[in-house]
Amino acid sequence: MTFDRVSPEPSRSEPAVFRISFVCTGNICRSPMAESIFRTLIHRAGLERLVSVSSAATGDWHVGERADSRTIAALERHGYDATRHRARQFDPLSFSDLDLVVAFDRGQERILREWASTDNDRAKVQLLLGFDAEADSVDVPDPYYSDAALFDSVLSTIEHASIALFRQLEPGIRRGA
Numbered sequence: 001m002t003f004d005r006v007s008p009e010p011s012r013s014e015p016a017v018f019r020i021s022f023v024c025t026g027n028i029c030r031s032p033m034a035e036s037i038f039r040t041l042i043h044r045a046g047l048e049r050l051v052s053v054s055s056a057a058t059g060d061w062h063v064g065e066r067a068d069s070r071t072i073a074a075l076e077r078h079g080y081d082a083t084r085h086r087a088r089q090f091d092p093l094s095f096s097d098l099d100l101v102v103a104f105d106r107g108q109e110r111i112l113r114e115w116a117s118t119d120n121d122r123a124k125v126q127l128l129l130g131f132d133a134e135a136d137s138v139d140v141p142d143p144y145y146s147d148a149a150l151f152d153s154v155l156s157t158i159e160h161a162s163i164a165l166f167r168q169l170e171p172g173i174r175r176g177a
Contacts, residue, residue: 018173019052020100022128023108027057027087029144029151030104032067033158034128036080041166050173056090058111063087068144074151078159095121102128102165104158105139131168132161 022034035055042051057063066072067085075082092115095101101124103109109127116122129135140157143150 017050017052018100018169018176019098020054020102020169021090021094021098022053022055022102022104023058023090023112024055024104025057025108025142026059026062026144027055027089028062028065028068029071029142030140030154030158031055031057032071032082032085032087033075033080033155034102034104034162035085036075036082037155037159037162038166040080041162045166045170047170047173050176051169055085056088058090058108060089063089068151070143070148070151073148074155077152078155090115092116095124098124100169101125104128105142128158128161128165131165133164135161 020038022031022038024031032055035053038053042048042053065087067075067082067087072082090101090112095116095118101112103112103125104127106127109125112125113122116125127138128140129138135157140161141150141154143154
């Protein structure tokens with residue numbers, strides 16, 4: 001799957017901004033991992049002013065909380081930082097402000113597409129592993145009820161897929177600059 005659209009159209013005075021949101025169940029495990037990884041990729045490429053990265057949850061039970069301590073630890077072990085993260089719930093009204101909404105499993109994908117009010121917004125919802133040609137699954141497992149080893153494994157899966165997604169988006173983002 002290739003997704004390399006930049007929206008909105010750039011004006012002469014402002015560069016285009018591509019807006020992406022990673023959405024998981026509680027916004028304390030998988031989506032903060034992806035947000036942190038993707039922010040790092042954007043930073044390393046010097047594209048911070050051209051890409052807006054956020055994360056959110058389909059559920060509201062962790063709103064305002066920090067990322068799970070196991071998430072923060074796994075990210076730190078791999079050179080990423082999510083210490084300032086605070087969970088929030090995805091607002092369906094934000095579809096109009098986003099170019100891509102990335103889900104981690106088919107349950108979240110279904111919920112997000114139900115929340116979308118237009119076909120265009122439903123088309124923005126994509127599974128993260130759909131961008132990774134080497135992925136052997138459709139869903140990224142939820143590590144919440146497991147141990148640190150699964151957090152590390154999930155982080156590696158998300159990192160690999162995020163790099164694949166970034167490689168697909170980068171040419172379009174640079175063209176929109």
